[in-house]
Amino acid sequence: xxxxxxxxxxxxxxxxxxxxxxxxxxxSAKPVEQQKIDIAFEAARWAPSSFNEQPWRYxxxxxxxxxxxxxxxSLLLQGNKWAKEASILMISFAKRTFxxxxxxxxxxxxxxxxxxxxLALQLPSLGLVGHQMAGFLRDAxxxxxxxxxxxxxxxxxxxxYPGDSTLLPPELQERETxxxxxxxxxxxxxRGTWPK
Ligand SMILES: Cc1cc2nc3c(=O)[nH]c(=O)nc-3n(C[C@H](O)[C@H](O)[C@H](O)COP(=O)(O)O)c2cc1C
Numbered sequence: 001x002x003x004x005x006x007x008x009x010x011x012x013x014x015x016x017x018x019x020x021x022x023x024x025x026x027x028s029a030k031p032v033e034q035q036k037i038d039i040a041f042e043a044a045r046w047a048p049s050s051f052n053e054q055p056w057r058y059x060x061x062x063x064x065x066x067x068x069x070x071x072x073x074s075l076l077l078q079g080n081k082w083a084k085e086a087s088i089l090m091i092s093f094a095k096r097t098f099x100x101x102x103x104x105x106x107x108x109x110x111x112x113x114x115x116x117x118x119l120a121l122q123l124p125s126l127g128l129v130g131h132q133m134a135g136f137l138r139d140a141x142x143x144x145x146x147x148x149x150x151x152x153x154x155x156x157x158x159x160x161y162p163g164d165s166t167l168l169p170p171e172l173q174e175r176e177t178x179x180x181x182x183x184x185x186x187x188x189x190x191r192g193t194w195p196k
Contacts, residue, residue, distance in 0.1 A: 005129070005162060008180055020124035022180065023131040025172045026163035027086035031062060036126045037088065040159070043122035047115035050107035053098055056115040059145055060090035060159075071144050075156065077135040082172055086131075086158035091141055092116050093151035112154045123159065130159045 006022045008014075037060070044056060061069040072089040083089060092115075094108035116132070123130045136156040142149060165176045 006180065008182075011185075015121075017121040017124050021120055022129070024129050024162060024165070025082050025131065025176050026165040026168050027083070027129070027131075027158060028161040028163040029063065029085060030087060030161045031064070032087045032128060032160055036128060037159075039126060040119050040122050040128070044115040044119040047111065047118045049111035049114070050105065051098065053095075053105060053108075053111065054115075055095040055105055055108040056112045057093040057095065057151055058090055058119075059093065059147065060088050062088055072156075075136045075141055075144060076133070077137070080133045080135040080156075082168070083131065083133060083156070083158035085160075085163060087160035088158070090157045090159060091136070091145065092154035092157070093147060094154055096150050096152055109152065109154060116154065116157070120157075127161065128159060129162050130157050132157045 005020075005024065007019045008022070010019060041058065044058070045054075047054075047056070049055060059072075061072045063069060069089065072091070073084050075091070076083055076089075092112055094105075094112035096105060096108055097103060098105050120130050120132070133156040136153075137144070138153050141147065141153045142151065147153075165173060168176060
């Protein structure tokens with residue numbers, strides 16, 4: 001599988017990993033080496049966070065993880081069942097309260113998103129792809145996975161080696177090959193004053 005697979009058509013030169021990261025639907029069933037999984041988490045580990053709290057947690061299961069994997073798969077909504085093909089299924093959680101004083105950490109989900117972004121950006125260099133999903137049984141995740149209530153689910157993520165997109169059902173093939181689009185910078189980056 002050649003890289004980059006679907007590079008972002010950027011307007012200015014940016015970091016290579018940002019150009020190369022994307023969210024495919026075709027995943028290979030090939031197992032991901034534990035060393036690569038560890039490297040991806042190492043990238044997440046070095047994300048910044050409010051008070052250096054590091055509120056991120058990740059629970060993942062590979063295809064070799066039996067019951068644990070089946071529990072993870074059972075949380076996928078119908079529209080995301082394609083993700084079962086991926087070697088790794090993972091759910092991110094943010095710790096709602098600070099370790100040191102038990103107070104609410106209002107930046108927990110923010111910091112979780114940042115760490116997950118770091119993780120996602122590490123994947124292309126490992127020859128891996130990732131696809132985040134909101135489409136999972138968020139309310140059931142803690143109970144089914146045995147995660148304490150102090151941890152709020154963020155996103156689910158499929159991670160693995162790229163698969164053969166020609167084997168996807170037509171509607172997913174269409175999404176897989178759709179043009180990558182973004183809002184222009186002027187729609188979200190404002191200098192000086194907020195636009196009227
Ligand atoms: C928090 C989050 C939730 C998402 N949920 C889904 C989902 O449930 N199903 C899906 O197919 N894609 C999902 N996506 C993928 C987005 O659709 C994708 O990131 C976006 O279209 C931009 O495409 P790109 O990641 O290839 O640049 C999600 C992405 C994020 C970050």
